[in-house]
Amino acid sequence: MAISERKKKILAAVVDEYIRTAEPVGSKAIAQSGCLNCSSATIRNELAELVAMGYLEQPHTSAGRVPTPMGYRMYVNELMEKQKLSLEETEEMNRRLNQKLQELDTTISDVSRLASQLTDYPALALTARSAVTVRRFDLIYVDANTFIIVLTLSSSVAKSKLVHLPVSVDQSMVQRLSSLFNSGFTGIEENQITPLLINSTERAADDTMGLTSVIAAFVIETLTEASTPTAYVSGENRLLNQPEFRDPDKAHRLMSYLSGGGYILPPAEGLESSGEVRVLIGPENVAEELKDSSVIVASYDAGDNTRGLIGVVGPTRMDYSAVAAKLSFLAAGLSRRLSSGSAPPEGMHNKLIIKGDDPNEHR
Amino acid sequence: MAISERKKKILAAVVDEYIRTAEPVGSKAIAQSGCLNCSSATIRNELAELVAMGYLEQPHTSAGRVPTPMGYRMYVNELMEKQKLSLEETEEMNRRLNQKLQELDTTISDVSRLASQLTDYPALALTARSAVTVRRFDLIYVDANTFIIVLTLSSSVAKSKLVHLPVSVDQSMVQRLSSLFNSGFTGIEENQITPLLINSTERAADDTMGLTSVIAAFVIETLTEASTPTAYVSGENRLLNQPEFRDPDKAHRLMSYLSGGGYILPPAEGLESSGEVRVLIGPENVAEELKDSSVIVASYDAGDNTRGLIGVVGPTRMDYSAVAAKLSFLAAGLSRRLSSGSAPPEGMHNKLIIKGDDPNEHR
DNA sequence: GTTGGCACTCTCAACTTCCGAGTGCTAATA
DNA sequence: TATTAGCACTCGGAAGTTGAGAGTGCCAAC
Numbered sequence: 197m198a199i200s201e202r203k204k205k206i207l208a209a210v211v212d213e214y215i216r217t218a219e220p221v222g223s224k225a226i227a228q229s230g231c232l233n234c235s236s237a238t239i240r241n242e243l244a245e246l247v248a249m250g251y252l253e254q255p256h257t258s259a260g261r262v263p264t265p266m267g268y269r270m271y272v273n274e275l276m277e278k279q280k281l282s283l284e285e286t287e288e289m290n291r292r293l294n295q296k297l298q299e300l301d302t303t304i305s306d307v308s309r310l311a312s313q314l315t316d317y318p319a320l321a322l323t324a325r326s327a328v329t330v331r332r333f334d335l336i337y338v339d340a341n342t343f344i345i346v347l348t349l350s351s352s353v354a355k356s357k358l359v360h361l362p363v364s365v366d367q368s369m370v371q372r373l374s375s376l377f378n379s380g381f382t383g384i385e386e387n388q389i390t391p392l393l394i395n396s397t398e399r400a401a402d403d404t405m406g407l408t409s410v411i412a413a414f415v416i417e418t419l420t421e422a423s424t425p426t427a428y429v430s431g432e433n434r435l436l437n438q439p440e441f442r443d444p445d446k447a448h449r450l451m452s453y454l455s456g457g458g459y460i461l462p463p464a465e466g467l468e469s470s471g472e473v474r475v476l477i478g479p480e481n482v483a484e485e486l487k488d489s490s491v492i493v494a495s496y497d498a499g500d501n502t503r504g505l506i507g508v509v510g511p512t513r514m515d516y517s518a519v520a521a522k523l524s525f526l527a528a529g530l531s532r533r534l535s536s537g538s539a540p541p542e543g544m545h546n547k548l549i550i551k552g553d554d555p556n557e558h559r
Numbered sequence: 560m561a562i563s564e565r566k567k568k569i570l571a572a573v574v575d576e577y578i579r580t581a582e583p584v585g586s587k588a589i590a591q592s593g594c595l596n597c598s599s600a601t602i603r604n605e606l607a608e609l610v611a612m613g614y615l616e617q618p619h620t621s622a623g624r625v626p627t628p629m630g631y632r633m634y635v636n637e638l639m640e641k642q643k644l645s646l647e648e649t650e651e652m653n654r655r656l657n658q659k660l661q662e663l664d665t666t667i668s669d670v671s672r673l674a675s676q677l678t679d680y681p682a683l684a685l686t687a688r689s690a691v692t693v694r695r696f697d698l699i700y701v702d703a704n705t706f707i708i709v710l711t712l713s714s715s716v717a718k719s720k721l722v723h724l725p726v727s728v729d730q731s732m733v734q735r736l737s738s739l740f741n742s743g744f745t746g747i748e749e750n751q752i753t754p755l756l757i758n759s760t761e762r763a764a765d766d767t768m769g770l771t772s773v774i775a776a777f778v779i780e781t782l783t784e785a786s787t788p789t790a791y792v793s794g795e796n797r798l799l800n801q802p803e804f805r806d807p808d809k810a811h812r813l814m815s816y817l818s819g820g821g822y823i824l825p826p827a828e829g830l831e832s833s834g835e836v837r838v839l840i841g842p843e844n845v846a847e848e849l850k851d852s853s854v855i856v857a858s859y860d861a862g863d864n865t866r867g868l869i870g871v872v873g874p875t876r877m878d879y880s881a882v883a884a885k886l887s888f889l890a891a892g893l894s895r896r897l898s899s900g901s902a903p904p905e906g907m908h909n910k911l912i913i914k915g916d917d918p919n920e921h922r
Numbered sequence: 923g924t925t926g927g928c929a930c931t932c933t934c935a936a937c938t939t940c941c942g943a944g945t946g947c948t949a950a951t952a
Numbered sequence: 953t954a955t956t957a958g959c960a961c962t963c964g965g966a967a968g969t970t971g972a973g974a975g976t977g978c979c980a981a982c
Contacts, residue, residue: 222944235956240945258945258962334699336709344717346699346709354707356719433795433814436807444799444807451796585975598925603976621931621975925982931975938969944962951956 312431583623675794
């Protein structure tokens with residue numbers, strides 16, 4: 197059965213009102229809201245039909261109506277007015293985003309924190325790096341017992357490590373290893389680093405002290421770390437602001453789940469363009485713990501064909517429109533700053549390093 | 560007025576029982592617990608006096624007694640039996656500690672998570688690095704537009720950064736800068752890096768492209784970061800396990816405070832030897848938000864004359880004895896692994912890098 | 923100094939009552 | 953045929969009531 201225009205309006209009104217008040221919505225409230233010119237009785241009839249159709253439900257006879265997941269779905273897909281952020285809001289967000297991105301390194305987890313602050317829901321951020329390889333090796337000889345490994349990754353990040361040795365090495369050995377690693381270990385992914393490769397390098401370098409395996413271990417570690425998606429969760433405690441989580445047990449369940457990490461995300465994969473937003477309502481989530489919560493995620497482009505996610509978790513009664521707008525904005529801002537060219541994500545703070553900043557900015 | 564031996568026993572019994580059950584403790588319960596041979600009436604008399612002395616209080620007439628902060632303080636200082644960890648417990652903790660420390664980098668925040676898991680309270684870890692300087696500079700020339708900065712810090716950690724340039728530089732310039740920084744910027748603290756110093760270096764290097772300031776900025780950033788204490792909080796949500804935080808508002812208040820970072824710690828400074836434990840009970844805390852919670856912290860030695868803290872937060876009704884034992888053990892373990900010599904905290908995973916591992920281990 | 927006994931207090935859980943919001947239905951109306 | 957006004961009915965939740973039980977303080981006896 198098709199849903200009439202008026203029913204849509206009524207459904208939208210119910211969802212809006214419920215999002216605002218967290219209380220079941222009665223026919224009278226809708227009649228008074230003024231967007232329809234008809235009496236509460238008419239609306240009651242319509243409401244009854246919307247219940248029959250599965251868009252709404254009643255907690256009990258003679259309470260107001262509450263949207264079902266199906267109702268929210270309809271709302272998200274067709275009814276809600278896509279919220280435009282006000283000028284002040286975008287400025288505020290830009291300001292804070294810039295501020296965050298000026299700090300180094302922990303960018304992504306900071307953005308997750310920012311998302312949580314802006315939406316007042318728990319937020320999560322997921323990096324999803326794809327294949328990373330070593331582009332270049334440098335070994336710096338410090339003294340007979342110490343050298344530094346410097347790896348330049350395909351993602352244009354340099355990682356280094358200081359190694360102390362219980363035995364002494366000479367400079368020529370370090371040099372030999374450096375060139376061997378540069379030819380043998382660059383451009384390959386972590387899973388292509390086999391014991392065989394390590395052994396042959398060790399023999400070729402005439403290394404009897406196990407230096408090769410130290411270096412190889414660092415390479416494997418670094419590549420694994422760089423290509424493993426990690427999830428950052430922040431603001432779990434904001435859940436307690438929501439009336440539906442006044443039950444400490446319920447809140448605790450979800451919060452532990454969230455703290456546990458981001459097993460939330462399998463269903464959220466497959467977002468294409470950055471800034472695109474996906475909404476998962478209640479039972480649409482695969483995780484049991486999320487079956488009566490909603491997740492909103494936006495994807496961002498981190499360069500190198502990799503994309504990450506930022507999102508928030510809340511009760512099904514979420515302000516989908518506002519949250520979606522904010523996340524989308526954040527994701528887009530993040531993409532602009534991270535993806536363009538192959539500039540390193542960290543430290544765009546200096547004027548000199550201007551590669552691929554926001555193309556809309558005139559400088 | 561001095562407190563009699565029997566009163567101490569009774570007080571200890573009340574605290575123990577209250578820690579166990581979170582319910583006010585009645586005279587009968589103590590009489591039956593069997594550690595005193597006297598009737599409940601006698602105990603009632605003693606209890607009344609303990610109330611008068613300020614060690615206990617009654618939520619209302621005709622409820623059992625509950626310890627006051629002063630009562631807890633007495634308990635912690637004199638009465639509680641210092642809990643010994645069982646063999647299984649220490650083994651389990653060692654196992655997990657080793658496991659954590661094999662992973663790199665995020666060690667401290669991992670240990671905080673571990674502390675939270677072990678105690679089932681929210682935990683925090685604070686690094687408190689002191690003055691850090693650069694010990695050595697290396698600039699690696701990659702191509703005309705790219706070079707890598709490698710800083711070796713006095714804390715025996717190497718930090719690196721890949722720099723892309725919009726202009727081209729020649730190798731000799733990079734070399735010049737490298738030696739200038741090595742002579743001018745090593746061994747000094749962040750606050751000694753003045754615009755004057757930067758300017759003179761710039762002129763000496765004949766650098767018209769601002770490379771000097773890029774490098775200097777990275778140095779400042781790195782030193783600042785390395786010497787700024789950071790706090791990691793984990794397991795905030797475990798608070799909800801405690802009956803005293805069943806009120807979501809109360810829980811929320813404390814959790815937000817914790818998520819905000821570690822302003823908790825000023826009062827906890829001044830712990831000397833590592834593994835030493837300090838207990839702050841209720842109003843002894845300076846932070847308003849902690850006035851009816853307790854904090855237990857243990858200090859660890861991170862080498863280089865720096866010490867950090869790990870601790871947990873919970874209701875005043877905490878199992879002080881068990882928690883203190885566990886934290887002390889964790890802190891000691893952490894110290895052993897971090898402090899000895901100047902071995903880098905990260906990556907003890909390889910047999911080769913054996914500097915200053917647990918001296919009790921025979922290998 | 924210790925104990926048993928007893929009257930008293932106060933909380934908490936269970937139960938009851940009652941109000942009002944909101945419904946569904948019916949009959950009247952446009 | 954769609955809408956509206958009116959009305960009886962339902963049900964949840966707040967407020968009030970009650971009773972049981974745990975625990976106390978105090979007194980008199982040991």
